[in-house]
Amino acid sequence: AGIAPGAVHVPDWLSPAQQRDLVAACRGWAAGPVPMRHTVLPRGGVMSVQTVCLGWHWQPYRYTRTADDVNGECVAPLPDALVELGRQALAAAYESAVGDYLDGRGEYTPDVALVNYYDGAARMGMHQDKDERCAAPVVSLSIGDSCVFRFGNAETRGRPYTDVELESGDLFVFGGPSRFTYHGVPKVYPGTGDPGTGLTRGRLNLTLRATGLPV
Numbered sequence: 001a002g003i004a005p006g007a008v009h010v011p012d013w014l015s016p017a018q019q020r021d022l023v024a025a026c027r028g029w030a031a032g033p034v035p036m037r038h039t040v041l042p043r044g045g046v047m048s049v050q051t052v053c054l055g056w057h058w059q060p061y062r063y064t065r066t067a068d069d070v071n072g073e074c075v076a077p078l079p080d081a082l083v084e085l086g087r088q089a090l091a092a093a094y095e096s097a098v099g100d101y102l103d104g105r106g107e108y109t110p111d112v113a114l115v116n117y118y119d120g121a122a123r124m125g126m127h128q129d130k131d132e133r134c135a136a137p138v139v140s141l142s143i144g145d146s147c148v149f150r151f152g153n154a155e156t157r158g159r160p161y162t163d164v165e166l167e168s169g170d171l172f173v174f175g176g177p178s179r180f181t182y183h184g185v186p187k188v189y190p191g192t193g194d195p196g197t198g199l200t201r202g203r204l205n206l207t208l209r210a211t212g213l214p215v
């Protein structure tokens with residue numbers, strides 16, 4: 001359902017098999033070459049969320065190919081299957097209006113995935129995603145425990161905002177006028193995920209983005 005112009009929540013979009021496959025794949029990605037870890041912020045803060053990246057390595061607040069803030073290794077490539085999943089996600093969310101949110105060539109080609117893991121205590125504070133040099137939509141996929149996703153406004157970290165509950169299998173797409181909205185995850189509900197996904201605790205979130213950086 002539409003939350004704001006360009007922001008669309010599609011509940012229960014991933015099939016149980018897709019969720020299982022993504023959980024298994026995330027276990028492999030989390031092992032390295034750059035391991036999943038708590039990102040350390042420039043002023044010394046440590047994020048409660050754990051992250052592993054594919055395609056480009058995100059470090060606050062830029063994208064690099066090597067993880068010089070972790071172990072110096074080169075980031076793993078973004079699998080073609082995730083690019084294809086991102087295209088299907090955009091088509092599902094925007095349906096016949098999908099062209100309105102894409103570039104002149106009408107193609108969505110994400111080049112980075114951020115895989116975030118939230119344990120029961122993890123949170124993400126209100127922020128904008130503006131390290132990409134490209135306004136292409138962001139595709140967000142949730143697996144495991146439910147959470148409160150706080151969708152705000154483009155001007156301030158504070159109100160007005162809309163709280164949306166995201167559950168396992170949900171798709172959320174942020175494009176067009178919603179691309180640079182402040183957002184965060186103030187709460188995860190431990191124990192709400194289905195262990196059948198292979199994730200026995202916590203919440204996984206995959207986001208696909210186009211960085212606009214040279215190939």
Ligand code: MD5
Pocket residue numbers: 114116124129138140151152174178179180181182183184185205207
């Ligand atoms: C999450 N991750 O649930 C979210 C999903 C992050 C992050 O916020 O930066 O890793 S992505 C939510 C998002 C991305 C881009 C734009 C907007 C929301 N938005 O305009 O609201 O772990």
Ligand code: FE
Pocket residue numbers: 127128129183
């Ligand atoms: Fe974000």
